[in-house]
Amino acid sequence: MSSVGSTSTATPSGRGRISQLITKNLYVQVLIAMALGILLGHFYPDVAALMKPFGDGFVKLIKMTIGLIIFFTVVSGIAGMQSFGKLGRVGGSALIYFEIMSTVALLIGLVVANIVQPGGSFNVSKDQLDASQINQYVAAAQDSGLAAFFLNIIPKTLIGAFTNDSILQVVFISIIMGLALGRLGDKGKPIRDMVDACSHWIFGIINMIMKFAPIGAFGAMAFTVGKFGLGSLQSLLVLILCFYLTAAIFVFGVLGIxxxxxxxxxxxxxxHFKSEMFLVLATSSSDAALPALMRKLEALGCKQGTVGLVMPAGYVFNSDGTNIYITMAVLFIAQAMHVDLTIWHQLMILGVATLTTKGSAGVPGAGFVSLVATLALVPEVPLVGVTMLLGIDRIISEGRALVNVIGNVVATLVIARRENEVSPDELKHALLNKAPNQ
Structure with a gap:
C-alpha cells in the first residue's frame, strides 16, 4: 500500500512543477504563445491575420503608461541626485556612447553588405516598381528633418508632452521638473515623496498589464506569419539572413566586448532579460518592454536617475538594430538595381544615416521612415527601390527592435558602471540571480 501511495503522489508533484513553471514564468508563457501563433499562422493564415488587434492592443496598453513611467522615474531620480554635475556627466557620457555605438552599427552593416552582396542576384529596374506604395513613408520622412527633430523636443504645453507620443518631450519636461524640484531642498520633500509613491503606483499598473503579454505575443506572431508567410519572402531570404547574422555579430561581438x-x-x-527579449521579438515593438526593463535595471543596482535618463534617451538616439538595417538595405537596393556606389558615396550614406536614424525617432514605422529619409538624400540610389523591402519589413523589424533594446540595456549598465553605481562583482551576482517572473 505504501508503494502505491508513493507512486500516486509523485505524478501530481511532477505536474505541479510543470504547472508552476508555466504560471510563474512570463517568458515561458510568451514562448508558448509565440509557438501557438506560428502554428495558427502556418495552418490557418486567414484566421491568423485577424489576430493583429491582440498584439496591437497590448502594445497600446504599454504605450499609454510609458510617459508617466518616464516622468516619475526621471523626476524622482534627478531630484534625488546629490549634485547636478552628475546629471550633466551621465547625460554627456550617454550621448557620446550612443554616437559611437550607432556609428559602429552603421559601419558593420556597410561592411557585411559589401562582402555578402545580398542584392547581387537581382536585376530590377525603376519601371518594375510601384512608387505609390511608399507615399506615406516619404511624407513622414519629409516631416522628420533634423531641425524639426530639435524643435519637436519642446512640447506646446506641459500636458501635451504626454499626448504627443514623444518619449523625448517627456524626458525634456521631466528633467526640467526634476531640476526644479531638487533646488527646492527640504521644501520639496512632500512632492518628492508623492512622486516616489506615484512611481510605485504606475509600476503596479504595469504588473497588471504584463499579465496580458502572452495574448499580445500570440496575436502579433500569428498576424506576422499568417500575413507574410515565409514562402512569399524566399526571394529576399538572403537579405533577411544577412541582417540577422550581422545583428548577431554586433550583439555578441561588439556589445560582448x-x-x-x-x-x-x-x-x-x-x-536576465529574456522575458523582455521574447516580448520584443513577438510584438516587434521595443516600447512593449521599456517599463519592465527600467524596473529590472534598477533592481540590478543602477540608480533611478541613470536608468530614467539613459534608457528613454537611448530609444531616441541609440537604435543599433535600425542602423545596421539602414546601411544594409541601401546597399541591397543599389546592388539589386545595379547602381555602382563608390567609397565616397558609401561614406556619404554613412553620414546621412547618422542623422536620419535620429530625425525619425517617434515616427510610426521609424525604421522604414529612416530608410526612406536616407535614400531621399542619396540621389544615386532610386528612392522607389524601397518598395522591394515592404514585404519583409515586418520580419526584419522584430530583429531591429530586439537589437535596439539589447543595445540600450547594455548602454545603461555601462553608464552605471562608469558612475560606480554598482561594482563588477555586485553586477555579476545580480545578473546571475533569478529575475522576477523568470
Missing part, C-alpha cells in the same frame, strides 16, 4: 570591458557578460545580460 563592451560588456567584458566593464566587467560583465553579455550572455548573463541576455539571460
Amino acid at each position: 563592451v560588456c567584458y570591458r566593464y566587467g560583465f557578460n553579455i550572455l548573463y545580460v541576455l539571460r
Whole structure:
C-alpha cells in the first residue's frame, strides 16, 4: 500500500512543477504563445491575420503608461541626485556612447553588405516598381528633418508632452521638473515623496498589464506569419539572413566586448532579460518592454536617475538594430538595381544615416521612415527601390527592435558602471540571480 501511495503522489508533484513553471514564468508563457501563433499562422493564415488587434492592443496598453513611467522615474531620480554635475556627466557620457555605438552599427552593416552582396542576384529596374506604395513613408520622412527633430523636443504645453507620443518631450519636461524640484531642498520633500509613491503606483499598473503579454505575443506572431508567410519572402531570404547574422555579430561581438570591458557578460545580460527579449521579438515593438526593463535595471543596482535618463534617451538616439538595417538595405537596393556606389558615396550614406536614424525617432514605422529619409538624400540610389523591402519589413523589424533594446540595456549598465553605481562583482551576482517572473 505504501508503494502505491508513493507512486500516486509523485505524478501530481511532477505536474505541479510543470504547472508552476508555466504560471510563474512570463517568458515561458510568451514562448508558448509565440509557438501557438506560428502554428495558427502556418495552418490557418486567414484566421491568423485577424489576430493583429491582440498584439496591437497590448502594445497600446504599454504605450499609454510609458510617459508617466518616464516622468516619475526621471523626476524622482534627478531630484534625488546629490549634485547636478552628475546629471550633466551621465547625460554627456550617454550621448557620446550612443554616437559611437550607432556609428559602429552603421559601419558593420556597410561592411557585411559589401562582402555578402545580398542584392547581387537581382536585376530590377525603376519601371518594375510601384512608387505609390511608399507615399506615406516619404511624407513622414519629409516631416522628420533634423531641425524639426530639435524643435519637436519642446512640447506646446506641459500636458501635451504626454499626448504627443514623444518619449523625448517627456524626458525634456521631466528633467526640467526634476531640476526644479531638487533646488527646492527640504521644501520639496512632500512632492518628492508623492512622486516616489506615484512611481510605485504606475509600476503596479504595469504588473497588471504584463499579465496580458502572452495574448499580445500570440496575436502579433500569428498576424506576422499568417500575413507574410515565409514562402512569399524566399526571394529576399538572403537579405533577411544577412541582417540577422550581422545583428548577431554586433550583439555578441561588439556589445560582448563592451560588456567584458566593464566587467560583465553579455550572455548573463541576455539571460536576465529574456522575458523582455521574447516580448520584443513577438510584438516587434521595443516600447512593449521599456517599463519592465527600467524596473529590472534598477533592481540590478543602477540608480533611478541613470536608468530614467539613459534608457528613454537611448530609444531616441541609440537604435543599433535600425542602423545596421539602414546601411544594409541601401546597399541591397543599389546592388539589386545595379547602381555602382563608390567609397565616397558609401561614406556619404554613412553620414546621412547618422542623422536620419535620429530625425525619425517617434515616427510610426521609424525604421522604414529612416530608410526612406536616407535614400531621399542619396540621389544615386532610386528612392522607389524601397518598395522591394515592404514585404519583409515586418520580419526584419522584430530583429531591429530586439537589437535596439539589447543595445540600450547594455548602454545603461555601462553608464552605471562608469558612475560606480554598482561594482563588477555586485553586477555579476545580480545578473546571475533569478529575475522576477523568470
